[in-house]
Amino acid sequence: MTVHRDDLGDKMGMWLFIFTELLLFGMLFVVYAVYRSMHPEAFKLGGDELDVVMGTINTIILLLSSMTVAMSISAIQKGNKKLALTLLTITLIIAVVFLVNKYFEWGAKFEYGFNPGAPELLELGHGTILFFGLYFIMTGIHALHILIGIGLFIYVFWQIRKDKIHQTDYVWLENTGLYWHLVDLIWIFLFPLFYLIH
């Protein structure tokens, strides 16, 4: 039996999967839009509680990681295995840093009782409860996707090392890159909607 190989088909499949993620997060944005339209002031006050500096740093490093993974694909296409591995490692480190930042951000919110179910939050009114409910759900699911991305990077790194991914067969790297850019895309919208409303 001949092994069927179709790189374009694989890419198409990945894009279709990306569409599912766009719809998944998209519906969360719909929920956000509905509740923000109902509680504009509370959402503004909620945004004030978030750390713009931290959010901006996370935005910058995530964009940087998109570049590094895109570059790693160019490197593999040019046959430069070492550079590809280096760029992938940087991408991976940034992903971990993002999660560490997120951990500290969330920690601070928990300390002040902004987490869902906290008695302090329940005192603050419907709009604020909804704002923080959405904040934790949306950044939480986003963070889960970063975690999955880290897993993918580790796998792809290992495959490049073993020369299973190389100059004439790099679909796995390309598709992982697409996944990572999706994670970046979601953050591009999450960031202003939560951190930049004052």
Added chain:
Amino acid sequence: MSEEKHHIVSYRTQVFVLLALLVLTGISVAITQLEMGPMNTLAAMLIAGIKATIVLAWFMHLKFESRFFAFMVSAVVVLFLLVLLVTFFDYSYR
């Protein structure tokens, strides 16, 4: 064997794309410091939309793929926006 020619994006281009994205991020942060009411959200979303388009076109390679991919992405975005619009037929008019 992959039959299509692989377009390789230069490192230079990718750095410029990042710079563009960083500049837009900076504008986004700065512009939302000003008090413009509903225009704030509009401005922030517009800039986010431009950043997203740049990521899709260069990092996600849509600019260099068959037009079909870009068409599909646009169609999905349109579908999503229509769902959002129809949902607000309820919420805006209660």
Added chain:
Amino acid sequence: MSEANNAHNVSYLEYKGQYKGLLAWIFSTDHKRIGLLYLYTMLFFFSVAAILGLLMKTQLIAPGYTIMGPQTYNSLFTLHGIIMIFIIVVPGLPAVFGNFFLPIMIGAKDVAFPKLNLLSWWFYIIGILIVLTSQFMGDGPPDTGWTFYAPYSFQTPTNVLPAVFGAFVMGFSSILTGINFVVTIHRMRAPGMTWFKMPLFPWTLYGTAWIQILATPVIGITLLLIVAERLIGIGIFDPALGGDPILYQHLFWIYSHPAVYIMILPGMGAISEIIPVFSRKTIFGYKAMVLSTMAIAFVGYFVWGHHMFTSGMSGRALYAFSFLTFLVAIPSAIKVFNWVSTMHQGSLHMQTPFYWAVSFIFVFMIGGLTGLVLGSLATNVHVHDTHFVVAHFHFIVFGGTGFAFMAAIHYWFPKMFGRMYDMSWANLGWGIFFIGFNTLYLPMFYLGIMGMPRRYYDYLPDFHGGNIVSSLGAWVMVSGIVIIFANLIRSARHGEKTSDKNPWGGKTLEWQVDTPPTLENFEEIPTIVKGPYDYED
């Protein structure tokens, strides 16, 4: 590889790969075996859910407590709905006949991602197992209905969590199947098979696959939000915390309405395959059938609010959804006209698949026309949440997808199993089933208009007469089902063997390959020159 066991010599049923016995099935990446795995799973769970339905109808044969109380009744209709919707009709024809026949009908050896295809089935099974745990754990089976409406779904102590999480996992099965089919159709059509030379069943699978991809994530996130409500009190649907329960309904139906098009489109595709063959005439209006498929898939995204007319939406939303609902009926009507026009002046071959196809049109029309009563705002207020709705959706889903599934299995059976079923028993089963089906569901329209609510274990004495007729109909219908299933199951194992490639005189590619097909379907991928259904000789 030995002569006797290579991919082109031996039927897919006999082929020996690296696994033996049961493992050779549950680890097989052969699209045909995967189709059968879905079929067998569905056969089992359909029987379970049908029995639940029968128990419900038995409870309703008289007012008051007959065989069960309200809590049990509520758990029964919940499980009946969950099984029928998520385990039977949503996977439905795509999972069984799509998997089995899509590659063959477009001239391919398998789907684009065979391993992902197997994973789809595994997600399906794991999802089912998780849902089943909800029935047996401490706090009792869920009693929310398959719709899990907020706020009750996060307030009830019953086991909602495993039920919604199981449904969430099953969603991945649907998504992966959708991705597989879109890529397969784009990339693996045989040389010469242009888009408009592709038969109509693959076209409907294509439209359906897009809905699977773009709508399923919506129910995914909605169910996750219910989990978040139950576990951490997130507040998004809880009015006490500022949430809007109607937003839950929006999110739920934004998936669940397109989902009904996942259910019906491939059914319509199967009917479009069968009618030309048994009329010895090409399909009337092939392009219109394609365009109406795409139109239904697209417009179907924007009608979800018609499930919510009495929930408290704005006036503007009411008008918009009602208008769009009437719009989406048009492409379906076009299909009915075209099927009838195909039969007109055709040479009709009165055999089992054709009986199912024609009766499909009858029940589908009743379902569709009563949908207009529901889509119209003023009448909706009167019949919402009554048995009128129950009748409507059973006609359109059971009558629609169910009859189409029966038509498809009786059409494609010889090709799938290399055996023929007993036609007399099949026709008898069909007849008894058809009488029972109508006796069961037609009275419900009347009962609903008269005011009998749905999802209640009891009713006013005024409704007793109609309920007696309906419940007796249930028993007749189930007798029909027993005959049909017994015939098919017996025949799959002991039926008259056949290697006739084309018992019905069909023109599509599956009738040119071996009966049953070999592992890779084609010795050599054909080159296509003609359109499908070419009966012009």
